[in-house]
Amino acid sequence: MRKSLPQRIALNTVGVVGALLFGFPTYWLITTSFKTPGEVLSPRYDLIPISVTFENFTSALSKPGFTAFLANSLIVTLGAVLTALVAGVLAAFPLARMRFRGRKGFLFLVLVAQLAPIEALLIPLYLLMRDAGLLNQLPSLLLVYMALTLPFTCWMLYGFVKGIPIELEEAAMIDGCGRWQAFRRVTLPLLGPGLVATSVFSFITAWNEFLFALVLMQDQGKRTIPVWLSTFREAFLVDWGGIMAASVIYAVPALIFFLIVQRKLVSGLTAGAVKG
Amino acid sequence: MTSTKDVAAMPAGNTPPASPRVPTLRARRRRKGFGDSVLPYLLLAPGVIAIAALLIWPTLQLVLISFRKLDLRELVTGQLVWVGIDNYTDVLGDPVFWEVTVRTLAFMAAVVAATILIALLLALLMKQLNPIVRVILQVTLVVAWATPAVAATTVFQWIFDQQYGILNKTLALIGFDGFIGHSWFSDGPSTLTVIGLLITWQAVPFVAFSLYAGLIGVPREQYEAAGIDGAGPWQTFRTVSWPAIQPILTIVTFLSVIWDFRVFTQVWAIKQGGPDGESTTLPIYMYLKGIAGSHFGPAAAIAMIMLLVLVILLARYIQLLLRSKEVDLK
Numbered sequence: 001m002r003k004s005l006p007q008r009i010a011l012n013t014v015g016v017v018g019a020l021l022f023g024f025p026t027y028w029l030i031t032t033s034f035k036t037p038g039e040v041l042s043p044r045y046d047l048i049p050i051s052v053t054f055e056n057f058t059s060a061l062s063k064p065g066f067t068a069f070l071a072n073s074l075i076v077t078l079g080a081v082l083t084a085l086v087a088g089v090l091a092a093f094p095l096a097r098m099r100f101r102g103r104k105g106f107l108f109l110v111l112v113a114q115l116a117p118i119e120a121l122l123i124p125l126y127l128l129m130r131d132a133g134l135l136n137q138l139p140s141l142l143l144v145y146m147a148l149t150l151p152f153t154c155w156m157l158y159g160f161v162k163g164i165p166i167e168l169e170e171a172a173m174i175d176g177c178g179r180w181q182a183f184r185r186v187t188l189p190l191l192g193p194g195l196v197a198t199s200v201f202s203f204i205t206a207w208n209e210f211l212f213a214l215v216l217m218q219d220q221g222k223r224t225i226p227v228w229l230s231t232f233r234e235a236f237l238v239d240w241g242g243i244m245a246a247s248v249i250y251a252v253p254a255l256i257f258f259l260i261v262q263r264k265l266v267s268g269l270t271a272g273a274v275k276g
Numbered sequence: 277m278t279s280t281k282d283v284a285a286m287p288a289g290n291t292p293p294a295s296p297r298v299p300t301l302r303a304r305r306r307r308k309g310f311g312d313s314v315l316p317y318l319l320l321a322p323g324v325i326a327i328a329a330l331l332i333w334p335t336l337q338l339v340l341i342s343f344r345k346l347d348l349r350e351l352v353t354g355q356l357v358w359v360g361i362d363n364y365t366d367v368l369g370d371p372v373f374w375e376v377t378v379r380t381l382a383f384m385a386a387v388v389a390a391t392i393l394i395a396l397l398l399a400l401l402m403k404q405l406n407p408i409v410r411v412i413l414q415v416t417l418v419v420a421w422a423t424p425a426v427a428a429t430t431v432f433q434w435i436f437d438q439q440y441g442i443l444n445k446t447l448a449l450i451g452f453d454g455f456i457g458h459s460w461f462s463d464g465p466s467t468l469t470v471i472g473l474l475i476t477w478q479a480v481p482f483v484a485f486s487l488y489a490g491l492i493g494v495p496r497e498q499y500e501a502a503g504i505d506g507a508g509p510w511q512t513f514r515t516v517s518w519p520a521i522q523p524i525l526t527i528v529t530f531l532s533v534i535w536d537f538r539v540f541t542q543v544w545a546i547k548q549g550g551p552d553g554e555s556t557t558l559p560i561y562m563y564l565k566g567i568a569g570s571h572f573g574p575a576a577a578i579a580m581i582m583l584l585v586l587v588i589l590l591a592r593y594i595q596l597l598l599r600s601k602e603v604d605l606k
Contacts, residue, residue, distance in 0.1 A: 012406050014401060015401055015405045015409040015412075018398060018416075019409070019415075019416045022413070022416040022477065022481075023415075023419065023420070025431050025432065025435065025477065029430075029431040029434075045446075087322040088323065090320070091322075093319060094315065095320075100316040110327075113331050115534060116583075117534065117537075117582065117583070119559050119562075120582055121338060122562070122566065122579070123562075123575050123576050125334050127337070143326075144330065146326060147326055147331055150323060151331075204422075208424045208425055210540065210541040210545070211540045211559075215567050226425070229427070229430060230429065230430075230544070230545040232430065240434050243430050244430065244434065247427035247431065251423055251424050254423070254424050258418065258421070259418065262418050
């Protein structure tokens with residue numbers, strides 16, 4: 001459809017305004033983190049930082065425990081991603097390649113598990129972890145995050161394995177490979193991009209998780225970054241520059257990973273119906 | 277884990293090397309050995325065990341706890357006290373519960389409506405934009421989407437800060453002096469509005485991209501044909517664009533309902549349900565009753581009611597899902 005010039009100018013202006021509105025909060029987050037404390041709290045009105053300083057970042061990193069919380073978040077998130085990935089690959093292979101009783105049932109379970117609000121399971125999981133003596137233990141959070149990401153991981157990897165032609169495996173088997181060898185030598189390497197996309201998605205889910213981290217890790221030293229950040233007022237008082245710097249440090253891994261797999265996410269999400 | 281791998285490797289060892297008498301694959305498939313029939317279950321085992329232990333078992337526990345009296349005393353002594361439907365009658369008889377439920381549903385509806393509307397307009401807009409403007413808009417959307425919820429919450433608190441926030445400064449600058457020192461978090465409706473803006477900001481990109489993907493899937497010829505037939509923009513939208521995005525719109529609307537109904541992080545991180553519980557939604561209410569107040573029985577009942585409400589809201593979606601899966605699960 002051809003539009004007249006004034007129409008196109010108007011539409012593009014709306015587009016630019018939309019971009020400004022959507023970009024502003026993140027822009028403000030990042031620029032505030034580079035402002036000097038004086039500039040942050042000055043009554044003046046500057047949209048662009050006058051002087052760039054890194055002192056907010058050093059102040060955030062030197063807050064008691066910040067690096068420990070960062071480490072907690074990393075351990076729990078990476079552990080959950082890895083375990084879910086291993087279980088997911090093991091499950092995806094038979095789901096996509098074999099016919100057996102209960103296959104449909106499992107796929108349906110995975111689908112339902114993705115939609116079920118895990119928040120509702122907060123109380124039983126809390127009691128379960130308490131009875132197992134796992135409160136304030138990082139592995140309990142790791143397990144919950146694995147459970148949180150596993151259905152999605154299974155579903156995504158199932159789709160990816162199905163997308164790889166079975167003829168390739170059959171050809172390898174005719175050449176004398178066993179089924180496992182054919183899978184490992186032919187399908188697994190082709191699954192690479194799928195593994196990356198899936199694990200990035202799980203990473204973001206676990207990295208962002210807040211409620212279970214709040215409930216299961218009540219020990220100050222066992223906290224994860226999001227929980228710690230949400231209680232920043234105690235830690236920072238009104239040091240907004242420091243808060244923004246800590247938020248930036250926390251947001252950067254998610255931002256980078258997100259940009260890598262952004263295109264795959266929409267198709268994966270609408271197909272599997274989950275959210276990050 | 278290793279044992280499963282060993283089993284998976286077994287057929288490899290048993291397979292005879294290529295020889296003139298290698299059976300065809302089809303024949304081999306028909307002659308399933310013991311290993312072949314057990315193999316899928318062994319491979320699925322880790323996933324099944326994890327889902328059963330961490331999702332199914334807790335769900336059953338949730339049902340049972342909702343019929344128990346389980347406060348700190350019972351928790352410590354390990355006593356099993358069954359109270360029948362008392363937790364449910366207690367919860368349903370509490371006017372606060374109804375207040376919170378109505379608030380949660382209204383909040384959810386407002387956020388979902390705003391998200392879908394803005395996303396639909398953005399998706400339609402993206403199709404018309406100059407490529408450079410489109411890329412800029414898409415990058416800002418991805419960044420908004422990718423910003424972790426708690427980081428987004430901190431920057432929204434900063435933007436809406438009473439004294440130094442950019443919003444009050446801007447409003448004062450353009451002549452609304454009344455906003456100098458205005459507190460956006462002093463009452464429930466205002467706090468919920470800020471939370472709603474925050475959630476909408478983060479929720480729009482996914483919906484907009486999904487709809488945009490649907491729109492660019494429409495063959496150009498269909499638009500040209502509509503143009504030749506003399507259809508105006510509205511008619512073109514109704515006859516060409518709408519049929520293409522309608523199924524996607526249904527799915528993303530249902531997904532938004534699920535996500536916005538159970539949202540906890542942003543609501544808690546902004547004001548912890550305050551001031552005076554005026555921004556408390558059902559998940560917050562459940563948390564306060566259960567974890568903070570140690571009344572696990574009523575909290576489990578609240579969780580069960582939440583599940584029930586979701587099932588009712590999503591009945592149609594589950595139906596659609598089951599139908600589409602019949603095709604896909606073959």
